[in-house]
Amino acid sequence: MQADSGGAPTAGSGLSMVGSTREDVGRLVLACPDRPAILAAVVSRLAAAGANINTFDQYSTAPEGGRLYLRSEFLLKDLPDRLDDLRSRMEEIAEDFDMQWRLEPATRRKRVAIFVSRYEHCLLDLLWRWRRGELHMDIAAVVSNHPDLEAEVAAFGVPYYHISVTPDAKAEAEQHQLDLLVGKVDFVALARYMQILSGEFLARVGAPVINIHHSFLPAFAGAEPYVRAHDRGVKLIGATAHYATEDLDEGPIIEQDVRRVSHRADPEMLTMIGRDIERTVFARAVHWHLEDRVLVHENRTIVFWPG
C-alpha cells in the first residue's frame, strides 16, 4: 500500500463529488490481513462517531487468508473538529488488526510535481483538467529537461524548472530534482518524461511516481513501441499508466486502454492516434490516485473505479 506517501485524499466523483466541496466529507483508506470481524470493527467505529457512509469499497485478495483493501467516503458533520476523535477510535483497532490506514478530509489536496520533456499533450491535458477543477491537486512544479514548454506552463501560473540531464551529470541533475521535491510533493507524474529515473532517485524521492508508457504493457516494453507495434502488425495500439519502479516498465499497472488501427497506419500515424490514448489513460490514473482509489497489492493494483 502506498499509504505512507503522506498523500491526502481530495475530491471524489459521482455522489461524493457533490459532497467533495463540503468540509464534512471524510475518506478512510486501509489495508490489513483479512479477518472475519474487521468490517464490523471499522463500520461500527464510523457509526459510533456519527458518520454516514456514502461509499464503501472493499476487496479481499482471497476468500480466506487474503489481504483486505478498503476505501470509504463518509459524511460527518463538523468533520474538521471531529477528526481527532475519529482517528483515535480507529487507533483502538488498528494495532489489533495490523492495519495500514489513513483518514483525512476529502478537501485536502495532494501536491504533485509533473515531469515532462518535449511532448506536451499529457502535460497540457493535466493542466487543463486541473484548471477546470477536474483534478483536485496543487501543482508544486513542472520539471523538464528542456526549456521548450516554459511559456506554456507559465500561462497556467505554475512554476517551471528547467533541469538539464546529460549522461555525464545525471546524478547531479537528479540531486537538483530531489532538492525540489523531497518533503514538498505527495506524488510525481511523469508526463512523457524521456529520461530514465535511477533506482536511487525512486528510493529517495519518498513519494509514488506515476508514469505513462505508450503501449499496452507488457507488450512493447522499452523504447519505440509505436515502431515496434507497426512492425509486428498489431490491430490495436494502447497506452499504460503505472507506478514507476526500479524495473523499467514493470511497475504496478493502474490503467490501460487501446484503439483499433489498420494496416494503413504507419508509425507516424500510430503516434498521433496514440497521443489521445496516452493523455486519457494518464489523466485517469492521476485522477484515481488523487482520490486514493488505487491501492497496490504486490505488483498489481486494486482500483476502486469512480463511475
Next chain:
Amino acid sequence: MQADSGGAPTAGSGLSMVGSTREDVGRLVLACPDRPAILAAVVSRLAAAGANINTFDQYSTAPEGGRLYLRSEFLLKDLPDRLDDLRSRMEEIAEDFDMQWRLEPATRRKRVAIFVSRYEHCLLDLLWRWRRGELHMDIAAVVSNHPDLEAEVAAFGVPYYHISVTPDAKAEAEQHQLDLLVGKVDFVALARYMQILSGEFLARVGAPVINIHHSFLPAFAGAEPYVRAHDRGVKLIGATAHYATEDLDEGPIIEQDVRRVSHRADPEMLTMIGRDIERTVFARAVHWHLEDRVLVHENRTIVFWPG
C-alpha cells in the same frame, strides 16, 4: 427491488465463483431508506454469526435521504444449518430499517423459462453457457410461438413448448403460457421473442422478465431498429437488455453495448453484426440477474459488476 420474485442467488463470479460450488457461501441482498447506522447493523449481524464477508457492494442514491442498495457474499461454515439463525438475526433489524431483503445460499439455482421465436442466436448462447457451467440456473422450459427450434432445444435435454400466438387467440395463448410459468419459474428471459406480451401477462407472471432489444435504447425503440439505424446513418449499432414493463422498450436497462459500423454496412449486414452484440449483452444481463447483481431503483438499475 425485484426481490419478491422468490428468485434465489446462485453462483458468483471472481472470488465468489470459487466459493460458489461450496455449500457455505451465502448471499445477502437488501434495499431500504439510507440511514447512518444501517451498515453497522448489517455488518455486525453477519460478524456476530461468524460470517467472513467476501464482497460488500453498496450504493446510496443520494448523500443524504437516499435509498440504500446492498449486496454481500460471505463465507459461513455449515451455512445450511446456520441459515435460520442468520435470518432471524436479520429480522431483528429489518423492520426498524424498513428493509426489503433476501438471504440465501449461493448454491440455490434460479429457475428460468426462455421465450424464443425463430432467431436462435440468443437462445443457443444461453444454452451453451448453461451447459458449460457459466450460468447457474435450471431451465424449466423453452417456450416458442414456432415449432422450428424444437430439435435444437431437445438436444440440450430441455423441454420445449410450442404455443402458437394468433391475433385472435392471444389471450388464450398467454393463459397457456401462464399455466406453465406461474409459481414454477423465478424469471423469464425473452431471447428475441417477437410477440408483445400484454400488461396483464406481465402482472400475472409474478417474476421479472428480461428482454433483449436490438438497438442502443432509447434510440430506435420499436420495430426494425437495424433498418432505421441504417437510414439514420449512425456509426455505432448496439443492443440493450432490460426488464420488460408494460411500456414497450421503456423498462429499466440492465446492460448495453455497441459496435462501430461504416457506410458499407447495409441493414442485412447490421443485422449480422448486431446478433453478436445481442447475444453477448443478453447473456451478461441474465448472468448478473442470476447472481442478484441487478437491483432496480425507480426506472434505473444498480448493477454490481462481477469483474
Next chain:
Amino acid sequence: MQADSGGAPTAGSGLSMVGSTREDVGRLVLACPDRPAILAAVVSRLAAAGANINTFDQYSTAPEGGRLYLRSEFLLKDLPDRLDDLRSRMEEIAEDFDMQWRLEPATRRKRVAIFVSRYEHCLLDLLWRWRRGELHMDIAAVVSNHPDLEAEVAAFGVPYYHISVTPDAKAEAEQHQLDLLVGKVDFVALARYMQILSGEFLARVGAPVINIHHSFLPAFAGAEPYVRAHDRGVKLIGATAHYATEDLDEGPIIEQDVRRVSHRADPEMLTMIGRDIERTVFARAVHWHLEDRVLVHENRTIVFWPG
C-alpha cells in the same frame, strides 16, 4: 456531396501524410451516378497524366443503379504546373458521367471559423491539435457569444470575435457573423456553441457547418442530454459530430463514440466523462472533413477512414 463549399483538401494521414508536405500530392474527390465504365475513365485519366495513385477509396450506394463516391490521393511530379492539364482531362469525362468533382493539391489548407460559447474543451482541443500540426487548416476566426475565452484564444495568435446574441437581436448578430464568414471560410466548426443557428444563417453561410452534440444521436436529441441519459439509466454515454441542417440534431452523422458508465455516475460526472468523448469525436470529424474524407449521400455520410 458537400463539394460546392469551395473547401480545399489538405494533408492526408497514414501514407499520404508522409507525402502531404510535398507539393506533388494531389487529391481527387467525386460523386456521380454509378456506371460500368466510370472507374476506368477516371483511372486512365490519372494514369495518362503520369499520376501514381496512392489511395483509391470508392463506394457505390447500390450494386446497380447506385451513386458512386470516390476519393483518391496520388503523386504527380510538378503537380502545381500540371494541375490545369489534369483538370482539363477530367473535364473531358465530367459531363458525360454527370460528375460533381474537385481536384486540388493536398497542400491547400481549408479555412475554418470556430464558434464557441463558454465550454472550452472542444475549442482548446482543436487549437492544440492545430498548433501541433495534426489539423492542416487556417483558423480565420473564433466567434463567441461570450467574451470569456478571448485571452485563451489570443495566446494561439488567433483572432477572437465576441458577438453577443440576444433573443431580440438574433438576426442582427447572425448578420454580423455572416459578414465575417461569407467567402472567407471553407467550413464552420461549432465547438459547443450554445445558440441555435437559424435556417437562414445556414442557407447564407455557404459552407458546411460541423456540430458536436453531447449524446449518441438519435438518442437524447435536444437539450440536456446528460440529465436525460441519467434519468433513463443508460449504461453508455456518447457524443455525435454531424453536419448542421435546419432540422436540429438531424443532420448527417460524421462520427460517434461512447463510453461505459455505471449507476454511480450522476449528471455532473456524466458531463465530465462526456467532455472527453465530445472533444475526441469532434476532432476526428474536423480532421476527416479537412482531408475530404466525408461525403454526404442523402442524410448519411460516407467516411473514408484514414487509419
Next chain:
Amino acid sequence: MQADSGGAPTAGSGLSMVGSTREDVGRLVLACPDRPAILAAVVSRLAAAGANINTFDQYSTAPEGGRLYLRSEFLLKDLPDRLDDLRSRMEEIAEDFDMQWRLEPATRRKRVAIFVSRYEHCLLDLLWRWRRGELHMDIAAVVSNHPDLEAEVAAFGVPYYHISVTPDAKAEAEQHQLDLLVGKVDFVALARYMQILSGEFLARVGAPVINIHHSFLPAFAGAEPYVRAHDRGVKLIGATAHYATEDLDEGPIIEQDVRRVSHRADPEMLTMIGRDIERTVFARAVHWHLEDRVLVHENRTIVFWPG
C-alpha cells in the same frame, strides 16, 4: 500473399453479400510491385469485359517503390461463361506487372478442416455461423485429439476424426492428419487446438492455417496467458487470430480484440470472459479469410474490412 492455397473466394458482405448469391459476382485479388500504370491496366481489363466494379480496395506499402495489394468485387453478366475470357485478359498484363493474382466467382466456397481439443466455444461458434449462412465454406472435417466433441459435431452433419496425439507418436498422428487434408482443404482453422503443429506439418499441409491465441499478442505469447495476465495485473485481456508459422505465436496477426477487467477477476473469470473474445475474434478472422480480405505482406496483414 497466401494466394497459392487454391482457396476460392466465397460470399462477400454488405453490398456484395446481396450479390453473393448470384452467379454473376466475381472477385479479383492480386499483389505486385506498385507501378503507375497498374490500376489503369486492371480497371480497363475489367471494364472492357463489361464488369461493373462494386468494391475496389487497394493498398500500397509505400508511396513509391512499394508493393500493391488489391481486391475487387464486380458484377459481370453470365460470369461462369465469361471467366475464361476475363482470365485471359488478366493474363495479358500479369507477367508484365509481375502479379500474383486470382479471379473466381464469389459463389465458390473454400473447404476447411477445423482442429479442436476439448474447449468447444470456438468450434461451436464456427459451426453455428456456418449453419446460419454467415460463413460460406464447406467443412471437410473436424479433427480432434480427443473424442469428447464427436456427438456435438455429428449433430451438424460434419465428419469428426479423432486422432490421438501422444509425445511418442506425434509424427505418426500428423501423418494421419495430413492424409486427411492435403489437396482436400483450402485452409485449416485451429479452434483452440492444444497441440503444437510441427514445422514439417505446416510445410506439407499446403494451405494457410489460422490459429486463435488467448492474449493480445505479442503480450503473453506462450502458455497460460490468462494466469500470466492476472499475475501482471493488466486491465485489459484479449485474443489474437493469426496465421500459424513455425515460430510459435509469431505469425501475421489477422484480428485482435480486448475487454476491460478489474482486480476482481481471477484467472478462472478471465478465462470465462476471454472465451467471448476468442470466439468473436476467431470468427472474424475466418470470415475475412473466406472472403479473401486478408493479404499477407512480410509478417503483417492487410485486411480489407467488410463493414
